[in-house]
Structures are given as structure tokens and as C-alpha cells.
Amino acid sequence: MPGENLSRDEARERAELLTVDGYEVALDLRSAVGEPDTGDEAGPRTFRSQTTIRFRAGRAGASTFADLIAPSVDAVSLNGKDLDPAAVFDGVRIALEDLAEGENVLVVDARCAYSRTGEGMHRFVDPEDGEVYLYTQYEPADARRVFANFEQPDLKAPYRFQVTAPEGWRVWSNGAQESQEGEVHRFAETLPISTYITVVVAGPYHYVSDHYTRTFDDGTKLDIPLGAMCRKGLARHFDADDVFLITKQGLDFFHDNFDYPYPFGKYDQAFVPEYNLGAMENPGLVTFREEYIYRGKVTSASYERRANVILHEMAHMWFGDLVTMQWWDDLWLKESFADFMGTFSMVEATRFANGWITFANNRKAWAYRADQLPSTHPITADIRDLEDAKLNFDGITYAKGASVLKQLVAYVGRDAFLEGARRYFKQHAYGNTQLGDLLSVLAETSGRDMSAWSRAWLQTAGVNVLTPAVTYDGEGRIAELSVTQEAAASHPELRPHRVAVGLYHLSPEGTLVRYARAETDVAGERTVVAELAGREKPDLVLVNDDDLTYCKVRLDEGSLATLREHLGDITDPLARALCWSALWNLTRDALLPARDFVALVLAHAGRESDIGVLQMLHAWAQSALVHYAAPAWREEGGRALAEGALAELRRAEPGSEHQLTWARFFAAVAASDADFQLLGGLLDGSAVVDGLDVDQELRWAFLSPLASHGKADEAAVDAELARDDTASGKRHHVRCLASRPSAAVKAQAWATVVESDKLSNALVGATIAGFGQPSQRELLAPYTASYFEAIERVWAERSIQIGMDVVKGLFPGLQDDPATLTATDAWLASHPDAAPALRRLVLEARDDLARALQGQERDAAA
Numbered sequence: 001m002p003g004e005n006l007s008r009d010e011a012r013e014r015a016e017l018l019t020v021d022g023y024e025v026a027l028d029l030r031s032a033v034g035e036p037d038t039g040d041e042a043g044p045r046t047f048r049s050q051t052t053i054r055f056r057a058g059r060a061g062a063s064t065f066a067d068l069i070a071p072s073v074d075a076v077s078l079n080g081k082d083l084d085p086a087a088v089f090d091g092v093r094i095a096l097e098d099l100a101e102g103e104n105v106l107v108v109d110a111r112c113a114y115s116r117t118g119e120g121m122h123r124f125v126d127p128e129d130g131e132v133y134l135y136t137q138y139e140p141a142d143a144r145r146v147f148a149n150f151e152q153p154d155l156k157a158p159y160r161f162q163v164t165a166p167e168g169w170r171v172w173s174n175g176a177q178e179s180q181e182g183e184v185h186r187f188a189e190t191l192p193i194s195t196y197i198t199v200v201v202a203g204p205y206h207y208v209s210d211h212y213t214r215t216f217d218d219g220t221k222l223d224i225p226l227g228a229m230c231r232k233g234l235a236r237h238f239d240a241d242d243v244f245l246i247t248k249q250g251l252d253f254f255h256d257n258f259d260y261p262y263p264f265g266k267y268d269q270a271f272v273p274e275y276n277l278g279a280m281e282n283p284g285l286v287t288f289r290e291e292y293i294y295r296g297k298v299t300s301a302s303y304e305r306r307a308n309v310i311l312h313e314m315a316h317m318w319f320g321d322l323v324t325m326q327w328w329d330d331l332w333l334k335e336s337f338a339d340f341m342g343t344f345s346m347v348e349a350t351r352f353a354n355g356w357i358t359f360a361n362n363r364k365a366w367a368y369r370a371d372q373l374p375s376t377h378p379i380t381a382d383i384r385d386l387e388d389a390k391l392n393f394d395g396i397t398y399a400k401g402a403s404v405l406k407q408l409v410a411y412v413g414r415d416a417f418l419e420g421a422r423r424y425f426k427q428h429a430y431g432n433t434q435l436g437d438l439l440s441v442l443a444e445t446s447g448r449d450m451s452a453w454s455r456a457w458l459q460t461a462g463v464n465v466l467t468p469a470v471t472y473d474g475e476g477r478i479a480e481l482s483v484t485q486e487a488a489a490s491h492p493e494l495r496p497h498r499v500a501v502g503l504y505h506l507s508p509e510g511t512l513v514r515y516a517r518a519e520t521d522v523a524g525e526r527t528v529v530a531e532l533a534g535r536e537k538p539d540l541v542l543v544n545d546d547d548l549t550y551c552k553v554r555l556d557e558g559s560l561a562t563l564r565e566h567l568g569d570i571t572d573p574l575a576r577a578l579c580w581s582a583l584w585n586l587t588r589d590a591l592l593p594a595r596d597f598v599a600l601v602l603a604h605a606g607r608e609s610d611i612g613v614l615q616m617l618h619a620w621a622q623s624a625l626v627h628y629a630a631p632a633w634r635e636e637g638g639r640a641l642a643e644g645a646l647a648e649l650r651r652a653e654p655g656s657e658h659q660l661t662w663a664r665f666f667a668a669v670a671a672s673d674a675d676f677q678l679l680g681g682l683l684d685g686s687a688v689v690d691g692l693d694v695d696q697e698l699r700w701a702f703l704s705p706l707a708s709h710g711k712a713d714e715a716a717v718d719a720e721l722a723r724d725d726t727a728s729g730k731r732h733h734v735r736c737l738a739s740r741p742s743a744a745v746k747a748q749a750w751a752t753v754v755e756s757d758k759l760s761n762a763l764v765g766a767t768i769a770g771f772g773q774p775s776q777r778e779l780l781a782p783y784t785a786s787y788f789e790a791i792e793r794v795w796a797e798r799s800i801q802i803g804m805d806v807v808k809g810l811f812p813g814l815q816d817d818p819a820t821l822t823a824t825d826a827w828l829a830s831h832p833d834a835a836p837a838l839r840r841l842v843l844e845a846r847d848d849l850a851r852a853l854q855g856q857e858r859d860a861a862a
Contacts, residue, residue: 011152020157026050044113051148060101066094067144067151075109108148118276118761120145133203135272143195154432156192174284199282206235227268253349274762281316296697299657301612312342326432328389336401360547361577370395387837403550412446420445462491467554497522502545503538568604590854593862594628602644618665628855638671654691700732708739738770768809784812811845
């Protein structure tokens, strides 16, 4: 039998044979506390998992398998007949032979392992108080690490969970708790759902409750108990009131627009430690990374991000949980919709009315990068197996898909789109769907042929480039304005785009304002925008004004010259964000020297009012310096960024979120002894920036560059941990220690991640983040060969999540010279049969490196 992977063909064959009627799952989690229950000290800590599955088979005598990843199985019975676990269980699957036609009952008694990787039943020990916290995370296929099942999304079933937990613990699952007898907690049966969205959370969590009530037009009343929880150590920071506010606003929005009452009873939200994802849409109990509980002062962009995630997961209750994709090919049916609806609902129902600016500037940047990688794929992807699925939670499936749906709403109309969603839910509730199921209801409600739109936007890959071309008459007015469309040779599809073209000029007050706008359908290689002929000459032509379509935008020479001098004078924040996005894409495409982008940031970022855009500009400026600037200019560019950041820090309004953002950026780009002296003074109190509250999170932000530049030793880092001996403090401590400029430190960090599996997922991530410092290129050079020697073994031996973290995080991208590109190509050429998912990660890293080298060449020629 194959290993942990599951192919689409196997899943299809099993779904044709089986119908699952229900699960009864009993977990004994008392082993989570105290000494491990295994006599083998090297073995994993385990818990007892008992599962009864009632299912029907379409043929007598047929064979299939159940999924279970467990250290051991004590007993298996099928239809009352005991099976020898040694004969039927291979570590990942249970062979089921000679099925009865009609009803079958499988009973499995197993010892499953607690996880340190965030996959399955994750166990976390809080360093602050020694308390143990558990939670599950399964997508796409890790429920089999907790109980025996048929692990594929189209074999939905109801579940009954029973959990035996240590005394004093609280336990939650998808359904409401029906009873508790001593240590045994029993939960209500769920509606039919997929394995990957079942959930258990257990431990001494701090829990806050509320409720949501809605009365519908027919007089019926819906009451939803609300809950929110976190570790006890975070309780003093937990702003549950704001979580509940966004939750209620979201429930109002979705009930207003979906005409399908929330069907899953209660609505709990758990903020859990060492979480690999942003969040997970388990019906009745959504899980989030606990970093969304803020220990110090953050900007409004952080609260907007959290609100967006809360609403994204809520949208999944309908798109994904109520109606689920048949197989991971149609992952976009839930993720693209949730990504779009998260922003759509946030803008319309909450205080974050500028969410589409963040979407245009931040979310789309993720999509544009992903869509230019060699691994880009259509939104409706070809997912052969679970490893493919794991890697397709990417910028295409989420952000490009959401961008295309935003355009679809403009194409079919908001009312037709939402009516299509309503019909989709009612027709397919508790079922599974494919692309055609959605397109058919949208065709009904809009009266449009959706097949051509689908072929162009969902079934092809790549991003188009739209560029304005303007000619003028003798009076200086526009004679003709056209938009040219291009596509990469690898993905030559030219698509229909509904776009707005905006004309901007400098006002007498010195602002850059729009004075004309035209919407048009761009199709083919060249489209003339006749409506703008005869208008006065603009200082700026902005294609895709208002961000109606998904494309990269180019600038004509006159517009680029205007932005160099007046970008900060654009009054409309969305237009400003779109211009920044266009400039960043020019930099990544080696059409604008990195030093020019840095100069634009230094000249204009200080006037940026949108804090999310400002934070993105800081990230892009750092990336420009580290990856795209010519090596000979890096030192000069680094000094300029640090000087500019410090000037803006001192200029910012005391106590403002802009001041905080510039303080963090200054720490990130600090380059001189004077910079480090100031950071040290802010830590020890000998220096003060008026209005800047140096809280614990900001202390770590200031200590980090001191450690990586050798200005803070191990004792200083340990002393900071003593001040902040918490889970968050431990992660910062590990990262700072790994960042120190020492060959011995790098060797130890490498060994703890690559040669050992003792660290949890969070500490693996912290170590990797500390290991690769841009100021330590020479120190890291020896690890290029080590990387290529290790990655295939790491991929085979570690979980998919840890394998992804190591392969992506330790790729020698900072060794940015052609030799590294050659080494990467050599590995790819000599490993044609490596796991496709592993090869994809290496190919993507290679593409980033090649793009960086092209950018450096362009910058050197400037």
C-alpha cells in the first residue's frame, strides 16, 4: 500500500463504493498531562482513540480501506468479526476486505500520537505556568491522525464525539456539549460534515461567552450561543468584546444576503498556540492562531486583518462547510469565495470601510507573485493527490480567486451573484459540488453564458499586463488613448477585462486629482478608449483605476515621471495604493531599478495615510534592498533607509500608529552603530522617543537587530526572556539566539531543525527565521551544499508541514549569485523522481532567486 498520500483516483473509487452514515469517536486525553504513557522514552506520547463507523457498500465482497496514522492499533473489527491489526494495518491504512452489500460497521481501537507539528492533535505546554493545551487541526487530511476514518471531503457524515479529559479541563467540539459525567464529556451529533472540519479543543482555556439573536421576516427566531477562548496566560490581553462585535456584524451580513440561517448551532472561536495557519473553519468551533490576540500596541491594520480572518472563516460556514467541494481540484469553491466574502462583508458591515484598499495592495500582491511562478495553475487546479492539495492553499486559490470573483460580481451584477449563492446553498446543502454546479446557478440568475468567462478566468493560468498608450493632438489634447494587453509566453491567454481608466492632473493646490474616468471592456491585444479622446493632457494615466480587474498595470513615461515627484500628492487612497502596486511590480520585473523604488518610498511613504499600505511599503522596501538591489549599492541603500526611517519616526505624531510603524521599520533596517546605540537606549530607558511606548513586543523588535548584528549577546537575550517568560517570549528568544552572527550558532540552529525533530512547529519556524539574516551572507554560504543534500531526506522523514517550512525557509536565496542558481538546477536535474510537491517548492525558490538576480542586474545598470 502507498504511504500517507491519497490520490484523487483512489478517493473517487472509494466514494463510488461507499456511503457513510455516521461516526462515533471516543478519545481519552488524560494522557496529555503527567508522565508519558509509553515505556519507550523515544516513542511519542499517545492517547486512546476508539472509532465506530457505520457505512454502506454498493457491492457485496468489495474491498476498500480506512485511513489512520497511528503508532499502534489494539483492535479492529468489521461487521462483528475481529481482524488481526498486524495483518490489516500498515501504519496509515486499514485494509477492509469482503464488505457486506448495504450496512457495515467498522470498530477501531488505536493509540494515536499527540503532535508537535500542528497537524492532528497538537499538544502544547505553556512555559509560563506549565499548563497543557490541546487542539486539533486537520486540513487537508490529518483527522486520520486522531481517529480512523474515510479521509476525503465527499464522504460526509454526522459525528458524535466523546472525550475523556483530565479533571478540571474544559472540552469543546463541533456540537454543543450534551453532558458531563466526571471526566467524560459527550457532544451533540453534528450535521453531515467532512472529516477535515471536525475538531476537538481541550484544556484549561479562558472562555468568554455571548450570544447572537436574529428574528426573521416570518417571525422565526435564531439564537446562536457565542464563545471565545484563549490560553489563561493571554486572558489579560484578550479583547473578546471586539471579536464578538465583528462576529455579530458578520452574522448579520450573511443572514441578510444568503437567506440560509446559520445551521451549526453554537459559534465558538478558539485562539490556540503554535498554529500553522491563520484560522480554520470548523463548523461550530473555529480555530485561530493566538497571535491575533495582541500582547502590545498594534495598528488598526492588525485589527482589520483579524476582522477579515473572522469573516473569512464565517463565510466558510456556507461556502465550504454547508456545501463542500467534491475533491481538492475545486478548493477554490470555498477558499476564493471566503477570501472575497471576507473583504466584501468587512467593508459593508464593519468599521473597516477601506478594506478594498488592503485587498488591492496586499492580497493581490500575493496573487501576482504566485501567478508568475513556474508552479502557477488555473484557479480550478489539477490536484492529483494530498501533497498537491497541501501546496495549493496558495495565492492563486485564495487571492487570485477572490480577485476574479470581485470581477465576476461586476460582470453579472451584485444581485445576480448573491441570488446565485442562495440557490447554490439550497440546492446542495450538506452535499459536495464541482465547478459546473456553481456556474449553472450563476447562469440562471444572471442570464449570461458563464462558460466563456470560466474558460478565460478559472481554467487558465497567468496574469495579463495592461499598458496605456496616449497620443496628443496639436492642442495638447488626447488624440487617442489605447490599452494594450500582453501575456507571458508560457501562459499566452488574453482575457476580457472590465477596466476603468482614470486621468489625473495636478491641481492649483498641488494635489494629484482625477478629472476624467471611463469604463471599458478590454479584449484582445489593443483596445481604444474612445470616450477619453479630446480630454486635456493628463499628468497621470491610471489603468485599472478603482481596481475592477485582475492584472498588472504598467505606466507610460509621463505618468512614471509624475509619480516620482508627486505620488504622495494623490488624494484618493485606493488610487495611491494601485500606483504603489504598479511600481512594485515594475521593480520585481526588473523594469524599475530597486534603488529607484527605495527612493520613491523615502520620498513619499511618510505621507501615506493608510497604515496597511504603509506597512506594505516598508516590507517592499526591505525586499527591494535585500533581493533586488545591486550588491555594491546595498550598504548605501541600507543607510538611506535607516536614516529615512529614523527621520519619519521623529516626525510622526507622538503615540500614533504611524509612529509605531516607523519605529518597527527603523529597527528592521537599522544599519549603523548610532542606530544600534539608539535601539539599546530605547531598551534600557536612556533614550526616549516622545509618545513611543516600548512595550514587551516592541522590546523584542528592538532586541532582534541587536542580536543579529552582534550587539546583544546570549546573556542579553536570556535576560529578555526572564522579563517575558511566556510562549511568545520563548519564540522571540529562540529566533534571536539563532540570528546571532556566529558559525557555531548557525551550526546549532541548522542541526536542531534539519537533523532533529524535537522542536515544535512554532520553534522550528522561529529558528529558521533567525537563521537566515541578510547581513550574514558569508556566514551562511557553507549551507548551500548542505541544503541540497538534506531536503529529500527531510521531505521523506518529516510531516508535510515541517517539510514545507524547512524546504522554503532554508533555501539559500541569500546566496544570490549564479552559482546558487546552477546548484539548484543541478539538484532538479538529478532528482527528476523526487516528490512532485518537493520539486515544486524548489522550482518556486529557484524562480525567486532568478528574478532577484535579474533585478540586481537592472539596478547595477542604473
